[in-house]
Amino acid sequence: MPGRIAMKICPNLLSLLSQNVKTVAVTGTNGKTTCSRMIEEAFSEAGLSYFANRSGANLMSGVTTEFVMNCTLSGKMKKKYAVIECDEAAARTVFGQLKPQVIVVTNLFRDQLDRYGEITHTLSNIREGIRSVPEARLCLNADCSLTASLSEDGLPNPILWYGIDGTAGLKAVPSRLSDASHCIRCKAEYEYDYHTYAHLGGFRCPKCGYHRPQPDFAVTEILLMDDRHSEVVLRTPSGETPLTINLPAGYNLYNAVASVCAAEAIGIEQRICIEALGRFSCGFGRMESFPLAGGTRMILVKNPAGCSQALEYLSGIDKEYILVVCLNDRGADGTDISWIWDADFELLGPMSERIRKFYVSGDRADDMRLRLKYAGLPDEKITVEYSPEKLTDALAQETLPVYIMPTYTAMLDLRTVIVHRCGGAEFWE
Amino acid sequence: MELKICHLYPDVLNLYGDGGNIICMQQRLKWRGIQSEVSRVMIGDTLRLSDCDLLFIGGGQDFEQEVLLPDLQSGKDREIIAAIEDGLTVLTICGGYQMLGQYYETYDGVRCDFIGALDLYTVGSKQRMIGNTVCHCTEECGGSTIVGFENHSGKTRLGPGVKPLAHVQVGFGNNGEDKTEGAHYRNVFGSYSHGPLLPKNPAFCDLLLLTALQRRYGDATLEPLDDLAERKAHDAMVQRLTGQR
Numbered sequence: 248m249p250g251r252i253a254m255k256i257c258p259n260l261l262s263l264l265s266q267n268v269k270t271v272a273v274t275g276t277n278g279k280t281t282c283s284r285m286i287e288e289a290f291s292e293a294g295l296s297y298f299a300n301r302s303g304a305n306l307m308s309g310v311t312t313e314f315v316m317n318c319t320l321s322g323k324m325k326k327k328y329a330v331i332e333c334d335e336a337a338a339r340t341v342f343g344q345l346k347p348q349v350i351v352v353t354n355l356f357r358d359q360l361d362r363y364g365e366i367t368h369t370l371s372n373i374r375e376g377i378r379s380v381p382e383a384r385l386c387l388n389a390d391c392s393l394t395a396s397l398s399e400d401g402l403p404n405p406i407l408w409y410g411i412d413g414t415a416g417l418k419a420v421p422s423r424l425s426d427a428s429h430c431i432r433c434k435a436e437y438e439y440d441y442h443t444y445a446h447l448g449g450f451r452c453p454k455c456g457y458h459r460p461q462p463d464f465a466v467t468e469i470l471l472m473d474d475r476h477s478e479v480v481l482r483t484p485s486g487e488t489p490l491t492i493n494l495p496a497g498y499n500l501y502n503a504v505a506s507v508c509a510a511e512a513i514g515i516e517q518r519i520c521i522e523a524l525g526r527f528s529c530g531f532g533r534m535e536s537f538p539l540a541g542g543t544r545m546i547l548v549k550n551p552a553g554c555s556q557a558l559e560y561l562s563g564i565d566k567e568y569i570l571v572v573c574l575n576d577r578g579a580d581g582t583d584i585s586w587i588w589d590a591d592f593e594l595l596g597p598m599s600e601r602i603r604k605f606y607v608s609g610d611r612a613d614d615m616r617l618r619l620k621y622a623g624l625p626d627e628k629i630t631v632e633y634s635p636e637k638l639t640d641a642l643a644q645e646t647l648p649v650y651i652m653p654t655y656t657a658m659l660d661l662r663t664v665i666v667h668r669c670g671g672a673e674f675w676e
Numbered sequence: 677m678e679l680k681i682c683h684l685y686p687d688v689l690n691l692y693g694d695g696g697n698i699i700c701m702q703q704r705l706k707w708r709g710i711q712s713e714v715s716r717v718m719i720g721d722t723l724r725l726s727d728c729d730l731l732f733i734g735g736g737q738d739f740e741q742e743v744l745l746p747d748l749q750s751g752k753d754r755e756i757i758a759a760i761e762d763g764l765t766v767l768t769i770c771g772g773y774q775m776l777g778q779y780y781e782t783y784d785g786v787r788c789d790f791i792g793a794l795d796l797y798t799v800g801s802k803q804r805m806i807g808n809t810v811c812h813c814t815e816e817c818g819g820s821t822i823v824g825f826e827n828h829s830g831k832t833r834l835g836p837g838v839k840p841l842a843h844v845q846v847g848f849g850n851n852g853e854d855k856t857e858g859a860h861y862r863n864v865f866g867s868y869s870h871g872p873l874l875p876k877n878p879a880f881c882d883l884l885l886l887t888a889l890q891r892r893y894g895d896a897t898l899e900p901l902d903d904l905a906e907r908k909a910h911d912a913m914v915q916r917l918t919g920q921r
Binding site: 587 | 876908
C-alpha cells in the first residue's frame, strides 16, 4: 500500500495533502458505505471534481493512499473535493489530519466487540476525532442517543440534525435487545415516543431530561416502500419535499436523509441531491443486484442491528425466494460470531413457507445452520455449501429470486465468483 | 412437564449473543413436548425465585454493569443467594458469573463488592483474553467437551468453596494461568464462554435442563434429540482448534 510506505517517510502526509481539499467524512457503525456513495452521487450530479475511498480502505493508511493516488508528483491535489468513509475506531486519529469540512455520524451499534471493544469506547474515539476539528460542520443522527450525545460536551462545531419523525410510522422491529437502553448521561432508563429500529427513535430520559434533538432534516411521512425503492416526504429547513430513494429497506431512509443533510452542509443545492437519490444504485454488496438465478440481491451484514434490519426487509417480501447466509469469522468480519444470536432470525419464522430453500455458506456455515434451526426454520430445507464456488454453482441452477446475506470477507469472496460467473466487468474498480 | 426460566436483566446483560442460551433451552424443551416460560426481570422489578426452575444471567459491558449494581444490591442479591443454597439451577456467563462472586478489583486497585454467592473473586488485568475455546467439563458437570468464545479482561480465582466447571484445552478460561474454566457450586454453573454456550454444546444444555427438571419433578428424563447439526458445528470448532475429532 503506497499510503503505508508514504506515512513511514512522512507521518503527517495526509494533513499536507488534505489542506486544499473540501472533504465530507462519514463515520459510524452502520451505513457508512451506502451513505458515502449517496453523497458521491450528489457530488457527481453537481458536477464537482471529487474522489472517494472504498470501505476496505477506511483506516489512516487507506485514506492516505487515496490522497496519494489523487495528487500530482509535486504533491498538488488533482481534485477539489473528497468523500471519505472513515472507520469509527480510526476517526480519532484520521479527522485531525483529514480536516474535513463536514462530518457525518450515521449511528452507533455494538459491532465486532473483539475488535472495537465496548460501544462507549467507540463513541469516545469519534468524540476525540471531532475535538481535533472544531470548525467542521457535523451531521448527526438525532434518533441515536449515543450519536446525539456527541453534542453534549459543548463542542463548538455547528450541527445539522437528521432523523425520522414518529409521524412517518416506520414499522419498528420488535428488538430483543438494545445497545443503549439507559441514559448515557445519568444511567436512568430511556422512555420512547416511538422506535424506528434497534435503539433509534424518539428517546428521552425521564430523570435528566436528555432527549432526541429536533432534526433539521427529517422523514415525516412514508408514501411507499417496496422491495426496490421508497418514496417519502422530507422536511427540510426550506420546507417539505417529496423524495424517492432508489434503494429498498427502512434503514436506507437514514442513509438518504443523512446524505441530503451532508450535501446541504457542504453547499450542494438540495434539489441536486434529491435527484441523485432517485437514480442511486449502491453496489459492492449493499443491496447490489446480479443477473444470477431469478435475480440475485446481496445485502452485506456485519452486526446484529444491521442484520435484523435486513431480516425485517426480507420478511416483508411478498413472493417466493431463496435465502443464503454466508458467515465468515476472519479479522474483518469479527472473529466472534455469537452476534448471529442477537439478530432476529426469528422474524423469518412466519415467512418460512415463502422461503423455498436456505443455503448456508462460509467458514462458519455450520454455526449459521444451527442459528436457523433454533430460529424454528426447518433444518431439511437448509443446504450447506462451504465454498463460494460451489454455492454459486448451486445458485446458478435456481430459478427463483435469491437474497444473499454475507459477512464482509464472505461478500468479497462470493462477489468475485458471482461477478465472474455473470461475465460482468468489475464496474467498481 | 413445564420449566420456568428466569432471565435476569435481559435488557442490560445481553452481550455476545448470550440470549441465544435462552432460545436454545426453550427450543430443546419444545422439541420434547415440554413447555417453558421465560420471565424477564429488569432493573426495578421484584425478583422471586421460589417458583422459578432455572435462572439465567448473561454478560454485559462495563457501562451496563455499573447501571445495575445498585439494583442487584437492593434485595435481589439475598434472593439469589437463598435460592442457590436451596438448589436452584443457575447458568451465568462472564459478567454475570463475576457478579455472583465476592468482588471485582480493577487493574488500578479499586474494589467493587459483588453479591458473594460464590467463593470466587475477579481481578482486572491489562490484557483482554479473547478467542475461541475448547474445555472439558468435570465429571460432576457431565464430562462433555464444550466449545465457546471468551472475551474478558477480568481474571477469576476460585476459592475452596467452589469447583471448576471445566478444564481448559484451548483458550484462557478463568485466568489464563491455572487451566480452570468457570465454576460449579451446588446447581450453579458459571462460565466465561459466550458463543453462545449452549447451542453448540447440547449435552451441557441438556444437563442443565435435566438438573432443573429433576429438582422440580424428582424423577425426570430427557429423550434424545437429533443433534446432527449441533454436533457438526461443535466438532468443526474442536477440530479447527485442536486438530482432533
